[in-house]
Amino acid sequence: MRLSTLFAPTLRDDPAEADVASHRLLLRAAFVRKVAAGVYTTLPLGVRTMDKIVRIVRQEMDDAGAQQIRMPIVLPAEPWKRTGRWQVYGDEAFKLADRHGREMLLGPTQEEVVAPLVAAENPSYRDLPLNLYQVEWKYRDERRPRFGLLRGREFLMKDAYSFDRDEEGLRESYRIMFESYRRVFDRCGLDYVIVEADPGSIGGDVNHEFMAVADVGEDLFVRCGNGDYLADTEAATPRPPDPASEALEPMVEVDTPGAATIDLVASQLGVPPERTLKNILFDIDGGTVAVLVPGDREVSEKKLARLHFPAVVRRFDDDDFAAHGFAKGYVGPQGFGEDVTVFADLSVRGGANWVTGANRADTHVTGANLDRNFRVDRWEDLVEIREGDRCPLDGGPIEIGRSIVVGHIFQLGVRYSAPLDATFQDEDGTQKPLVMGCYGIGISRVMAAVVEQYHDEGGIRWPKALAPFEVVVILANADEEAVGSHAERIYGELRERGVEVALDDRAERAGAKFADADLIGYPVQVVVGKKGLQRGEAEFKLRSTGQRSAAPLEAAADAAVALLAESP
């Protein structure tokens, strides 16, 4: 490729709209341009890099026995209503209507399409396992798109779907994908961790996230200092405290005027917040659920929603408090009737003599105790994990890190196949729901995540597997005829060797070419100019380290290939 004809308008200044490194550099280096918030055009350099990621993914998927298909983006609403996700996705789905008023949506993921596709062929157990994947644009109307490609409303995703006859088969399909994902992210050069995660609106049970470690990451992961535990913060379970062994005090009411928050109660009564019992009320599909946690902890709505999937979990608002007659800020579990389902976090078992609301404004109680004063219907892990918690495996210290989720895999089971009636005929002749798994990789997000991990002040430092070109030959003094002919020769030789090479033959000054080469991030730069020519040499720069070297002009192509081999 001759850069004189490439559409790659690099920017000298940082765009005002871009804050994080990947966003800034992908704009400046002419990989993408913004069209609307979270919606981008991909320029030629970006297409080349994204295609490389896709190629890696495709190779690994094909090696793992998956087969590529292509499903539509514009989808009818009906199957989404059957699985409950028309509601679960809510406004996050791009919904539209056709000219007849039929409801449709732009695909945010594709379980509702692929399951009926397979089931329509009335498969036999002999046809299983089956794994189908595609690489297509996905649409999610994020409340707040941000960080450029890291959270777009339109993004390129590889999504694969496995079909098995039973759970055992699913586990094997899942294992194969798990290993395949490892190879994909290894080949992309990413530093990543694999954690157990929250399944979000996809649903299902076992799932893992592949998280690229990055300071700008939106997703937190927790790690045990002893190295034996890794999890998404949304799914991580802290080790509950040991049970209390203090003598039970009588329950008494105390006046706490105006103390409608935990902090106010704690300071008025002179007790630490963790001795208070917080009662958070939710409306879940019309029913009332109370969640009890120690006053210093936050309820994880994620975990609560997961227990009730696909029902919509909604925190009580002022109207709900009024309608149910609860005193906001003064709710206590001793007042709950049978119409309230009482959930408690496991950590509540560790406390006694709680301070909690008296179900009357400006009043609390002390000495509230489990069983004697209140009941719990279900014990679950329902708190947000935090720094300082203990590892559930060995009690070690928990650390929290930031990351970008680049891949997420799920064991779905029959969560979609059952409501969609997607069945196969088993050996015993009966129809059974297909046992499914699904497996996603955010291609465009991988590109951004790699930039987050591979950049410096000068620009991007692509690993060679993803660079738009592996080598750039820089014509440093275009007016010297000998320089031009050597550069052309080296460029041609590299092409003959199958190296992906760009020739910077633009009518720019050398300095601008060097700056652009660093910005765009070609792993190897070959400089052909007057200076080296006098010594009969071409000069080289390895972008990853900045290390410079030289070789005779005649051997320049060989030297570039050798240097490329050294590049990450």
Added chain:
RNA sequence: CGGGACGUGGCGCAGCUUGGUAGCGCGCAGCGUUCGGGACGCUGAGGUCGCGGGUUCAAAUCCCGCCGUCCCGACCA
């Protein structure tokens, strides 16, 4: 959706407080001098000042409404 900021040639910004014919740097076009880490001189093109309404003799500037973008939060494979 709550909070905050911003919107002025392709990019980065000033001008707005105190209303009076729209500026700077980069980039772009032409000519010349340059030519190894984003050169210099001269000449030039390019702007409904986000959109709509209002106040005023006069609005980029003041007022109202809307739209868009970014940041924090909530939310989110």
